[in-house]
Amino acid sequence: MSPTTAAASPGDIPKAASGIVAKRFLRHKETGIACLATAGILLYLVLRYVFRTPQVTSFFPLYISLVVGGLPLLVDLSRKLLAREFSSDLLAGISIVAAILLKEYLVGAIVVLMLSGGTALEQYAAGRASSVLNALAKRMPRTAHRKTGLRVTDMDLNAIAVGDALVVFPHEICPTDGVVVEAHGVMDEAYLTGEPFRVSKAPGSQVLSGAMNGDTALTIVATRLPVDSRYARIVQVMRASEQDRPRLRRLGDQLGAWYTPAAVAVATLSWIASGDSQRFLAVMVIATPCPLLIGIPVAIIGGISLAARHGIIIKNPAVLEQVKTCRTLIFDKTGTLTYGRPTLTEVVCAPGVTREEALRTAASLERYSKHPLSSAILSAAQNDNLALEAVTEVSEKPGDGLRGIVGGRRIHITGRGKGREGIPPASGGLECLLFIEGAYAALCRFRDTPRQESRPFVSHLRPRHRVNKVMLLSGDRESEVRYLANTVGIADVRFEKSPEEKVAIVREEARRNKTLFVGDGINDAPALLAATVGIAFGQNSDVTTEAADAVIMEPSLRKIDELLHIGRRMRSIALQSAIGGMALSLLGMLVAATGHLPALAGAVAQEIIDLGVVLNALRVALPAKLTDF
Numbered sequence: 001m002s003p004t005t006a007a008a009s010p011g012d013i014p015k016a017a018s019g020i021v022a023k024r025f026l027r028h029k030e031t032g033i034a035c036l037a038t039a040g041i042l043l044y045l046v047l048r049y050v051f052r053t054p055q056v057t058s059f060f061p062l063y064i065s066l067v068v069g070g071l072p073l074l075v076d077l078s079r080k081l082l083a084r085e086f087s088s089d090l091l092a093g094i095s096i097v098a099a100i101l102l103k104e105y106l107v108g109a110i111v112v113l114m115l116s117g118g119t120a121l122e123q124y125a126a127g128r129a130s131s132v133l134n135a136l137a138k139r140m141p142r143t144a145h146r147k148t149g150l151r152v153t154d155m156d157l158n159a160i161a162v163g164d165a166l167v168v169f170p171h172e173i174c175p176t177d178g179v180v181v182e183a184h185g186v187m188d189e190a191y192l193t194g195e196p197f198r199v200s201k202a203p204g205s206q207v208l209s210g211a212m213n214g215d216t217a218l219t220i221v222a223t224r225l226p227v228d229s230r231y232a233r234i235v236q237v238m239r240a241s242e243q244d245r246p247r248l249r250r251l252g253d254q255l256g257a258w259y260t261p262a263a264v265a266v267a268t269l270s271w272i273a274s275g276d277s278q279r280f281l282a283v284m285v286i287a288t289p290c291p292l293l294i295g296i297p298v299a300i301i302g303g304i305s306l307a308a309r310h311g312i313i314i315k316n317p318a319v320l321e322q323v324k325t326c327r328t329l330i331f332d333k334t335g336t337l338t339y340g341r342p343t344l345t346e347v348v349c350a351p352g353v354t355r356e357e358a359l360r361t362a363a364s365l366e367r368y369s370k371h372p373l374s375s376a377i378l379s380a381a382q383n384d385n386l387a388l389e390a391v392t393e394v395s396e397k398p399g400d401g402l403r404g405i406v407g408g409r410r411i412h413i414t415g416r417g418k419g420r421e422g423i424p425p426a427s428g429g430l431e432c433l434l435f436i437e438g439a440y441a442a443l444c445r446f447r448d449t450p451r452q453e454s455r456p457f458v459s460h461l462r463p464r465h466r467v468n469k470v471m472l473l474s475g476d477r478e479s480e481v482r483y484l485a486n487t488v489g490i491a492d493v494r495f496e497k498s499p500e501e502k503v504a505i506v507r508e509e510a511r512r513n514k515t516l517f518v519g520d521g522i523n524d525a526p527a528l529l530a531a532t533v534g535i536a537f538g539q540n541s542d543v544t545t546e547a548a549d550a551v552i553m554e555p556s557l558r559k560i561d562e563l564l565h566i567g568r569r570m571r572s573i574a575l576q577s578a579i580g581g582m583a584l585s586l587l588g589m590l591v592a593a594t595g596h597l598p599a600l601a602g603a604v605a606q607e608i609i610d611l612g613v614v615l616n617a618l619r620v621a622l623p624a625k626l627t628d629f
Contacts, residue, residue, distance in 0.1 A: 030116050033069040037113035040065030044106060062105040070096050070112045090260050098284035104599075107285075139522075140210070140231065144175040147219055157226050164222045174211045177229045178220035180204065185216030186372075198372050210234070210522070215370065234499050234526065251296055251321045251574060259582050263287035263589060270593035279595060286588040286602035295577035295613040302620030303570035310562050310626065311553040319533050319549040321574075323567035325514050326533055329467050330506060332519035333474035333484055334448055335555065336537050337458075340520070342373055343449040344380040348424050349442045356386065358442035362434050364388040365404045365411050369396055373432055376446055401432075409436055429480060447483065453629070454488040457557040460629040465564050468513065473502055475523055502527040518560065520544060535560060562626040573620050581613040 043061035047053045077093035092115045099108035143154045147165040160166070160176055168174050174187065186198040189211045198214060201207060207220055209229035226232060267283035303320040307313070314320060334340050347355045363381035366374040368391060381388065394404040401414025412435040416426060422440050423433060434442040461467040471492040474481045481495035494505060506527045509515045517524070517531035520538055525547035528534030536548035538555040545551045552559045588605050591597040597605065 029072070033072065033116035034113055036069045037065045037109050037116060040069075041106065041109050041113065044109070059105050062109045065109045065112060066096070066100060066105060069116065070100075070108065073112060073115055094264065094284060095287070098281050101281060104285070139173065141173050141175055145169065160222055160226055162222055162225060166220050166222060168207070168213045168218045168220060170213060170215050170217055172213050174207050174209055174213060174220070176209045176222050176226045177224040178207050178222045180207060180218050181221050182219035183216055185218050186214040187218075188212040188214070234522070251571070251578070255578055255582070262586070266586075266589045266593055273593075274595065276595070278599065279593060282592040282597060282599040282602050283589045285599050286585055286592055286597065286606045294610055295581055295617045296574045298614050298617035299570050299574035299577060299620045302573075302618060303566050305621045306624075307550070307563060307566050310559065310566075312559055312563050312566070313551040313553060314549075315545075315551065316549040320567045320570045322514060323516065323533050323550075323564055324465075324571050326516040327467060327513040328469040328471070328509050328515040329461060330471045330473050330509065330515060330517045330527075330531070331490075332517075332521070332524050332527075333472060333476050333481055335520035336518050337454045337472070337484060337488055337557075338448040338450050340448065340555075342376045342430060342446040344376045344444055345429070345447045345449075346445040347442055348445070350422065350440050353436075353441045355442075356384070358434055358444075359384065360386045360388065361406050361409075361411055361436065362413060362442070362444065364391050364406045365394070365402055365413060367391075368394045368404070369402050371396075371402070373430065373444075373446055377444065410438070411436060412438070427479070429483070448480065450484055450487045451557060453557045456629050457561060458489050460561075464628060465568075469509075471505075471509070473497060473505060473517075473527070475499075475502070499523045499526050503530045506530040520555070535563070558627050558629075561629060565624075565626040565628075569624060569626075570620050573617060577613045577617045580616070581609050584609045584612075 040061040044058055047058040047061070048055075074093050074096065077090055080090055092111050096108045096111050096115075099105065099111065140157070142157055144157055144160055145152050145167040146155045146160075147167050152167050157175055165181065166175065166178065180201050180203050182203065184200070184202045186200050187207060188198050189208055201218060206223075207218070208231070209224075209226065210231035263283070267280045267287065270283055271277055271280035300317045300320055304314045304317065307320075331337050347358055349355055349358050359377070359381050363377050363386065366377045367388065389407045392405045394402075396402045401412060403410070403412050405411065413432055414435070415432060416423065424443050427445065430446040432444050432446075433440065434444065458470055461470060469492065470490050471494065472481060472485050472488075472490045473494045475497055476495060478495045481493055485491070485493045497505065502524070503526045506515060506517055507530045510530065510532055514532040516533045516535065517527050518535045518537060519525075519528055520536060522544060524536075525544050528536065528544065528547040528549075533550070534548045536544045536551045538552065550563060552563075585606065588597060588602060588609070592599075592602050
């Protein structure tokens, strides 16, 4: 029986409710304005060109769009002006006013749509922290199972007290931190440590809240309240990461910071020099920042479309603007640079025992086990084309290992620490021991195998993408992390790091340079939020995919390389469109300032410029070579 899930996790998440409501309200306001402007534009076109209604009547939907939708935007832009924030949005506001004064109501409504739609999209991306917190909440159970004598009763999670005996049923999430007092089993703690292997649990073993129980019911004694547990601390780190996330200037704002005052200055000077207010309006019409408001978003949409065709889901459009500029790349270990599953790497045999004999014997018995290392042994035997033998009397008692009779001989596969002599010393990674008729026969060693493309990918980052620093950051053991780092060619290594420590490291690196972080587990989610760009590998966790700016659907480092190329291609074409369009607009502004380009002709010229900008921006979505290693 599985516990139901709650909309909020214990103690910590409900405190974020007011902030989430505020973000949703703002996002919905902008979305509502965009929908209103769209409806107004469509209704105007139908009335004007389908039903041939008089202008006064057909303009009515545009009036509503400009009054109901445009006024709130103009109020917000006025606040920016008072705060001396000069961006493309501010010039758009001036353009709305100019369009109204010139009775170019359709142009004004289109600017309202572009401005509100772009803002809503950015607020949607920025508000994803609430989705992350919700995903974390849904993962935790609402109830726990208290054990009193022989009786087990359900209780609310917040009613757990330190010292309570709790039963964690098979395949349930552990409700709080504690210590096992009854039964033997395994738990998946990858959400915290990142290690791909399930951890054995026996009486006296510590368990962590949020860990997934295996096939055996475990009785634990709570050592912490749920609100103080390890999982709750990750929630707190998650929120802190979102609140401290660096504010980045978007590409349009960077360009608009100089284009806006330049356009206003030209329009004002032409008015003062000529004494004709119409020249101010004519300059503002052709100065409408459509290259910024249309060219860059069209290029971004093209980049999103191209990425989707390559199995890359862009959740935050800003990632396409920022990914090319990241000079530090930080990788989690398990599931990113590695395959995330154990592989048999070495068989150390006793004298008189061959590797083939040891592997055949172990694989014959392991096919009857559910231990996480069994599949690695079976895969190795299959790769060597070994024929497996018949097995009888199979038993796998908790804490005792796997026993059986293979080929008439008693076989025992277990872990170290049984007091037997002649066993090779321990080394990094996981291992199991094979005994034949009670005598040591072989030692099998396992590691999380690096991806084949890991080393070539890492080595080409500096020369091809101008990456100055590559770091391996993991919660795994030092031996495992250093083994991988040496294999793939990474010098900067951090190991045995908690989610809090990961966030601190990523945040410090992000202060120095724009930083890209790649991870795949719940323990990586806070770091994904702290980085300039966060990329989630695969779909191992809803929490991780919610926290990431982009999600790689097919776990492959080539996809990250493709994303880097898509970002560079998008940024290059977007700059071409924006700067080229603004240059033509500036030329038109100078002509209008001298009185040789009236407002109506300026509007036509601006539309021609916009068409060229859009056509150029659409090139982003065209097929292109996206990887070079």
